Amino acid sequence: MADYYTLLTDAGIAYETACKAAGTPIKLSQISVGDGGGAQYNPAATATALKREVWRGPLNALFQDEKNPSWLLAEVTIPSDVGGWYVREAGIWTDTGILYAIVKYPESFKPVLATSGSGKEFYIRSIFETSNAELVTLLIDDTVVKATRAWVMSYLADELAKLDGKQSVRVAATGNVVLSGAQQIDGVAVTAGQRVLLPVQTAAKENGIWVVANGAWSRAADANVSAKLTSGLMVMVEEGAKNGDSLWHLVTNGPISLGTTALIFEMLAGRTGIAPGTYKSLTVDKYGRALSGENPDTLAGFGIKDTYTKPAIESMIAQASALPVGAMVAFPVNSIPPGFLEVDGSVKSIAAYPSLAAFLGTVFNMGDEGGGNFRLPESRGEFLRGWDHGRGVNIGRGIGTYELDEIKSHSHMLPNNPNNNAPGSGSDGGEGAAGYLETGRTAMEGGSETRPRNLAVMWCIKAWNAPINQGNIDIAALQALAVQATEINRGTAKIATQALTDAGTDDSSIVTPKTLRWKVSFLIAPNGYVAFPSWLGGLIVQWASTQVTTNGANGGTGTVTLPMAFPHASFGVIAIKRTTALLNGAETYQAAPSGLAQAVISIDSASGNESSGTRDVFYLALGN
Numbered sequence: 001m002a003d004y005y006t007l008l009t010d011a012g013i014a015y016e017t018a019c020k021a022a023g024t025p026i027k028l029s030q031i032s033v034g035d036g037g038g039a040q041y042n043p044a045a046t047a048t049a050l051k052r053e054v055w056r057g058p059l060n061a062l063f064q065d066e067k068n069p070s071w072l073l074a075e076v077t078i079p080s081d082v083g084g085w086y087v088r089e090a091g092i093w094t095d096t097g098i099l100y101a102i103v104k105y106p107e108s109f110k111p112v113l114a115t116s117g118s119g120k121e122f123y124i125r126s127i128f129e130t131s132n133a134e135l136v137t138l139l140i141d142d143t144v145v146k147a148t149r150a151w152v153m154s155y156l157a158d159e160l161a162k163l164d165g166k167q168s169v170r171v172a173a174t175g176n177v178v179l180s181g182a183q184q185i186d187g188v189a190v191t192a193g194q195r196v197l198l199p200v201q202t203a204a205k206e207n208g209i210w211v212v213a214n215g216a217w218s219r220a221a222d223a224n225v226s227a228k229l230t231s232g233l234m235v236m237v238e239e240g241a242k243n244g245d246s247l248w249h250l251v252t253n254g255p256i257s258l259g260t261t262a263l264i265f266e267m268l269a270g271r272t273g274i275a276p277g278t279y280k281s282l283t284v285d286k287y288g289r290a291l292s293g294e295n296p297d298t299l300a301g302f303g304i305k306d307t308y309t310k311p312a313i314e315s316m317i318a319q320a321s322a323l324p325v326g327a328m329v330a331f332p333v334n335s336i337p338p339g340f341l342e343v344d345g346s347v348k349s350i351a352a353y354p355s356l357a358a359f360l361g362t363v364f365n366m367g368d369e370g371g372g373n374f375r376l377p378e379s380r381g382e383f384l385r386g387w388d389h390g391r392g393v394n395i396g397r398g399i400g401t402y403e404l405d406e407i408k409s410h411s412h413m414l415p416n417n418p419n420n421n422a423p424g425s426g427s428d429g430g431e432g433a434a435g436y437l438e439t440g441r442t443a444m445e446g447g448s449e450t451r452p453r454n455l456a457v458m459w460c461i462k463a464w465n466a467p468i469n470q471g472n473i474d475i476a477a478l479q480a481l482a483v484q485a486t487e488i489n490r491g492t493a494k495i496a497t498q499a500l501t502d503a504g505t506d507d508s509s510i511v512t513p514k515t516l517r518w519k520v521s522f523l524i525a526p527n528g529y530v531a532f533p534s535w536l537g538g539l540i541v542q543w544a545s546t547q548v549t550t551n552g553a554n555g556g557t558g559t560v561t562l563p564m565a566f567p568h569a570s571f572g573v574i575a576i577k578r579t580t581a582l583l584n585g586a587e588t589y590q591a592a593p594s595g596l597a598q599a600v601i602s603i604d605s606a607s608g609n610e611s612s613g614t615r616d617v618f619y620l621a622l623g624n
Contacts (some may be wrong), residue, residue, distance in 0.1 A: 250263060591619050
């Protein structure tokens with residue numbers, strides 16, 4: 001037997017048997033300590049009291065051991081104001097005064113301040129085994145019992161572990177995890193001692209909070225028994241690529257049997273993968289989290305099915321237009337609204353106005369419209385008349401046909417009877433009728449036609465449902481106009497630059513008037529010039545009349561200013577005598593450029609005896 005121990009007394013066993021038979025609980029209420037009569041001894045099961053009791057008080061705690069359910073642990077704290085003796089024995093008593101168990105306790109002195117110079121609380125824990133531990137009840141007087149620090153901490157830990165809020169875990173697994181060894185979970189390397197939430201194990205009964213180990217994992221202390229796993233349990237996840245910073249809760253309803261019940265965990269709050277932003281359409285889970293977001297720009301994108309699409313609405317508008325294609329409307333101003341054409345007998349393209357062409361057909365064609373065309377009716381200057389259509393008022397008319405003007409058949413006669421007899425009273429009722437003359441006609445009156453008062457209007461026909469559909473465009477017809485324009489074919493062409501115009505080699509561009517006029521200048525006068533454009537080489541032709549003075553036999557020279565300075569070069573000057581009078585001898589006129597803006601004209605005498613004086617000279621200069 002061990003040196004120190006606790007054993008049930010014979011009286012205690014008999015009491016336990018009686019309680020079991022009666023189905024009543026075993027009620028333990030007090031513990032006593034003694035000094036063993038002054039010496040250590042070995043208690044026996046036959047004892048009914050301590051050898052010498054020195055103090056008795058209520059039990060502080062009585063509970064089952066976690067690892068050995070048949071073991072009971074009894075605890076008591078002896079106050080600091082009692083003592084002055086040794087403790088060598090202890091006894092646990094029932095509420096009826098029976099010594100239920102006796103303890104051999106290691107000899108310990110319990111001081112008291114009054115006599116020993118110091119004082120302390122004295123804590124005693126006794127462990128004993130019983131076959132009926134589940135029937136044992138602790139009777140406590142709350143006004144007397146004082147809890148130990150260890151008991152309080154243990155009690156608090158147990159109670160906290162039963163709460164729904166659990167200590168956070170480092171990561172939450174995204175798939176099935178092998179419950180052994182350090183490993184990578186949700187992008188995080190977990191090591192021994194770290195807490196992990198397993199919410200998606202293949203065997204759902206394995207879900208829960210676990211502690212990583214180098215070997216086999218174990219469930220966390222706050223979630224390792226059924227009592228600590230309650231429906232609504234919540235735990236925060238600290239890290240992880242997918243599940244980091246998320247809150248999970250247990251949605252399995254109780255009762256829960258750990259290791260048997262499937263534990264279902266769901267994310268209550270956390271990352272869903274949707275980027276921050278403003279969305280018109282959201283997918284939200286049952287916890288109100290946005291799982292996905294879109295910004296559709298159509299009704300279909302919003303899932304709205306009980307409405308019309310844009311093409312359907314356009315079609316309905318076209319069909320429900322107040323005026324269908326082919327309707328004729330009179331307008332009192334010279335302005336054709338969108339969707340209409342003037343009813344002027346003109347030829348139109350079937351491709352440009354397919355709806356109107358289908359409506360009119362070839363009713364008004366004259367045979368010269370050309371392929372792919374149709375003709376409008378002619379309304380200018382015409383009165384419109386309702387088609388007879390079987391009424392018998394305007395018999396024989398076909399719809400859309402023209403009818404010439406006409407006056408209904410009638411006659412006019414002048415009375416020649418002072419008695420104002422009625423016509424036709426003669427023998428034949430005609431010529432010679434009483435009071436009338438057949439030849440008594442009125443003079444011609446009126447204009448070129450018979451007409452009522454009227455307002456001039458412009459009749460137009462609905463050609464398309466503007467602005468919804470302004471006719472189909474024949475791309476093939478336009479394609480011919482999109483080719484390069486030439487002298488033969490109509491098409492498109494680009495505008496030539498001044499450099500292209502000056503080069504004169506490009507035949508696919510069009511020269512604008514401004515480009516043609518570029519650097520063209522002229523002065524049409526006795527002293528004038530013509531400056532050709534740059535694309536013609538920029539040639540400049542100048543002319544002027546001037547006077548040169550001679551001194552007789554030696555001739556003479558003179559410098560003249562040109563009407564326009566040459567921008568680049570002066571090619572040469574030609575001088576011609578303009579004097580009409582004969583001089584004494586022959587003269588030679590010469591000229592040469594002396595600069596871009598000036599020329600020198602010289603007169604040489606051939607005979608040497610010319611008279612002095614001025615000479616009228618005309619010159620012509622070339623340059624660019």
